Amino acid sequence: MSMIAVAILAPLSTTLLILLLRRQPAALAVLGAAVGLLGSLGLLANAFNGLSQKIILPGLPNMPLQLVATPLTALLSTLVAVVTTLVVVYAVGYMKKDREQARFFATMLLFVSAMQTLVLAGDWVLLLTAWEVIGLSSYLLIGFWYQRPGVSSAATRAFLTTRSADLGLYIAAFILIANTGTSDIATTLNAGGNTAIAAGLLLLLAAMGKSAQTPFTDWLQRAMAGPTPVSALLHSATLVAAGAILLIRTAPMLPSEVLLVTGLVGGITTIVAGLIALGERDLKRLTAASTSSQYGLMLIAVGAGIPLAALLHLIAHAAIKSSLFLGAGVFQHSRNSTLLTDLQGVGRDRPRVFFGYALAALALAGIPPMSGFFSKDAIIAASLLSPNVALLAPLALAGTLLTGAYMARALRILWRGEAKPSVTAGLGWMGAGMGGLVTLAVVLGIAFPSIKTLLNAQLPENPIYQYLPEILGLAAALSGLALGWLVPMRRLLGPLLPWSQRGFAIAGGFDRLMVQPAFALARACEKLERGLYAAVLAVGRSGLNIGRAVRRNDEQGIDGIIFSFVRATINLGSKARTLQSGLIHRELAISTVASAILVFTVIALLVY
Amino acid sequence: MSIELLLALITGAALLGVGIYGALSQTNLVMIMMGVELILAGAMVNLVAFWRYLHPDNPAGQMFVLIIMTVMAIEMAVGFGVAIARFRAKGSVEMEEATELKG
Numbered sequence: 001m002s003m004i005a006v007a008i009l010a011p012l013s014t015t016l017l018i019l020l021l022r023r024q025p026a027a028l029a030v031l032g033a034a035v036g037l038l039g040s041l042g043l044l045a046n047a048f049n050g051l052s053q054k055i056i057l058p059g060l061p062n063m064p065l066q067l068v069a070t071p072l073t074a075l076l077s078t079l080v081a082v083v084t085t086l087v088v089v090y091a092v093g094y095m096k097k098d099r100e101q102a103r104f105f106a107t108m109l110l111f112v113s114a115m116q117t118l119v120l121a122g123d124w125v126l127l128l129t130a131w132e133v134i135g136l137s138s139y140l141l142i143g144f145w146y147q148r149p150g151v152s153s154a155a156t157r158a159f160l161t162t163r164s165a166d167l168g169l170y171i172a173a174f175i176l177i178a179n180t181g182t183s184d185i186a187t188t189l190n191a192g193g194n195t196a197i198a199a200g201l202l203l204l205l206a207a208m209g210k211s212a213q214t215p216f217t218d219w220l221q222r223a224m225a226g227p228t229p230v231s232a233l234l235h236s237a238t239l240v241a242a243g244a245i246l247l248i249r250t251a252p253m254l255p256s257e258v259l260l261v262t263g264l265v266g267g268i269t270t271i272v273a274g275l276i277a278l279g280e281r282d283l284k285r286l287t288a289a290s291t292s293s294q295y296g297l298m299l300i301a302v303g304a305g306i307p308l309a310a311l312l313h314l315i316a317h318a319a320i321k322s323s324l325f326l327g328a329g330v331f332q333h334s335r336n337s338t339l340l341t342d343l344q345g346v347g348r349d350r351p352r353v354f355f356g357y358a359l360a361a362l363a364l365a366g367i368p369p370m371s372g373f374f375s376k377d378a379i380i381a382a383s384l385l386s387p388n389v390a391l392l393a394p395l396a397l398a399g400t401l402l403t404g405a406y407m408a409r410a411l412r413i414l415w416r417g418e419a420k421p422s423v424t425a426g427l428g429w430m431g432a433g434m435g436g437l438v439t440l441a442v443v444l445g446i447a448f449p450s451i452k453t454l455l456n457a458q459l460p461e462n463p464i465y466q467y468l469p470e471i472l473g474l475a476a477a478l479s480g481l482a483l484g485w486l487v488p489m490r491r492l493l494g495p496l497l498p499w500s501q502r503g504f505a506i507a508g509g510f511d512r513l514m515v516q517p518a519f520a521l522a523r524a525c526e527k528l529e530r531g532l533y534a535a536v537l538a539v540g541r542s543g544l545n546i547g548r549a550v551r552r553n554d555e556q557g558i559d560g561i562i563f564s565f566v567r568a569t570i571n572l573g574s575k576a577r578t579l580q581s582g583l584i585h586r587e588l589a590i591s592t593v594a595s596a597i598l599v600f601t602v603i604a605l606l607v608y
Numbered sequence: 609m610s611i612e613l614l615l616a617l618i619t620g621a622a623l624l625g626v627g628i629y630g631a632l633s634q635t636n637l638v639m640i641m642m643g644v645e646l647i648l649a650g651a652m653v654n655l656v657a658f659w660r661y662l663h664p665d666n667p668a669g670q671m672f673v674l675i676i677m678t679v680m681a682i683e684m685a686v687g688f689g690v691a692i693a694r695f696r697a698k699g700s701v702e703m704e705e706a707t708e709l710k711g
Contacts, residue, residue: 592632
């Protein structure tokens with residue numbers, strides 16, 4: 001059996017199994033995720049041996065559905081599977097007290113199988129399908145606790161925002177298919193000229209929606225209403241990563257104009273989202289804003305024309321960000337809150353978890369020798385080599401600085417304060433999942449050289465001075481950490497504080513630009529609907545009136561005539577009955593007289 | 609027209625008149641039936657007289673009379689049957705009392 005099939009079908013069949021059995025969902029989920037991981041590792045091993053696998057399924061005419069395991073897709077598939085497995089292990093503990101475990105784990109694994117399909121898809125049709133399923137299952141997962149206030153609106157907002165941006169992907173895919181006549185992704189990437197510009201910009205729009213780039217950042221923070229393992233998965237390897245993965249896969253096609261736009265979008269996002277994260281009052285929302293910011297950095301790398309750097313950061317970020325979320329989930333269980341004011345000093349309750357969290361935070365900030373250092377430096381190096389170095393490099397460095405600042409602020413709040421020891425169920429499972437991810441976050445840097453050889457790509461060296469990016473990046477990270485730890489957030493943000501706490505009014509702007517027209521449209525539609533409803537009712541009422549008139553006609557006209565005939569006949573009969581007296585003599589006399597009259601009449605007629 | 613035929617017709621008419629009178633004046637079922645017999649007898653006398661004096665060579669007239677006599681016998685049998693049944697049930701054959709068939 002093909003490893004591709006294992007990687008996709010293991011989670012999918014686990015979903016079905018959980019829904020059918022409704023028993024032991026956690027154990028089944030861990031098993032399914034582990035089998036899927038084995039499949040992905042098999043793909044990766046094959047890729048290292050220079051084998052690439054391909055499955056062609058029947059699809060649209062001349063556009064078969066394809067699943068390909070190139071080195072890049074095998075690597076991404078492994079990433080998804082590893083993060084999934086560890087997050088599912090963590091979720092066993094996190095969801096211990098929840099009554100609807102079956103629904104949770106089933107949706108999680110559906111999500112994962114869709115993500116594997118997306119990553120391994122070799123043609124646009126399959127990619128679009130997987131993209132849709134991801135949107136659906138993320139909606140289901142964000143809205144998992146749908147009874148809680150605000151959760152369903154957060155899920156709807158996430159769904160609608162990403163769906164609107166998804167239109168870009170649709171149009172881009174149609175443009176590419178129409179211009180190249182094939183749905184094979186690798187072939188369509190050869191498209192050039194205006195096709196590439198239009199499709200590239202639309203793909204960028206789709207990626208911006210999914211990866212929560214400015215101005216689509218808002219939904220990601222609201223999506224924190226979902227369970228924490230969902231956030232971990234969503235932010236590291238699946239939903240949000242899908243946008244960056246899309247751009248990384250299509251990067252060879254993007255012309256320089258699109259690359260510039262991509263880099264600028266990423267740069268703006270990394271600054272804006274970084275400032276939002278710095279001003280956040282909620283740990284999970286802070287982490288979410290940080291995700292937007294980190295994906296902004298990846299977009300800078302793509303925009304600089306070196307997608308390898310973005311890929312490395314994607315991989316490192318997957319491990320780091322899921323570690324951070326898993327840590328946040330433990331803290332959340334300890335204090336039953338995610339507000340930073342409630343979480344003060346929670347690190348002292350759970351020192352080991354805090355240690356892991358701190359390692360991940362430092363890795364995200366880019367401190368050597370952890371994975372984030374290498375990936376972030378790759379991005380800074382890429383921005384320095386870009387033709388638009390003057391635009392991109394400062395943005396990347398500022399993003400790094402902000403990363404250090406908000407992570408240091410979070411660490412400081414979590415550590416400073418009084419410990420309030422509490423008992424949390426399922427800590428063992430959570431610790432196991434988080435431990436695995438933190439280990440990855442720390443040591444993943446070792447694997448980067450072999451990833452480069454696997455993909456047969458190298459980061460170009462800086463022509464001015466070989467270690468320039470490392471020095472700049474480290475300086476930015478350290479100064480960011482120092483600022484975040486030493487300077488209070490209010491002073492740091494200064495006049496920007498109210499802006500950042502309102503998310504730079506991006507959500508408000510969106511409300512005015514998109515939501516209110518949508519509501520107005522909905523109201524107009526409702527009015528139209530009411531008109532139609534009234535018209536339909538009027539038609540119905542007139543029909544009813546016609547029916548009533550017909551009925552009256554029937555009852556009083558036709559029935560009346562018939563009944564009057566009947567009545568006349570009855571009257572006649574009762575009158576005729578009086579002749580029948582039963583007295584034979586009378587009847588004989590009548591007969592005799594009548595016969596006599598008859599005879600005389602006949603004779604008279606005959607004679608005259 | 610011969611005198612014999614006229615005499616026979618007068619006899620028939622007399623029989624008819626007596627029969628009608630009897631049928632109308634009597635209240636006993638048996639007497640009423642006797643009146644009916646007389647009516648039929650009058651009719652038969654007429655038939656026989658017409659046959660005898662006008663078409664003596666056509667036997668159909670004779671046959672007609674014989675059929676009427678047969679029918680009279682049957683009618684008597686049925687009529688007396690009804691009378692006996694009535695008598696057994698009610699102890700009387702007075703027709704003034706039999707008004708059950710009133711409409």
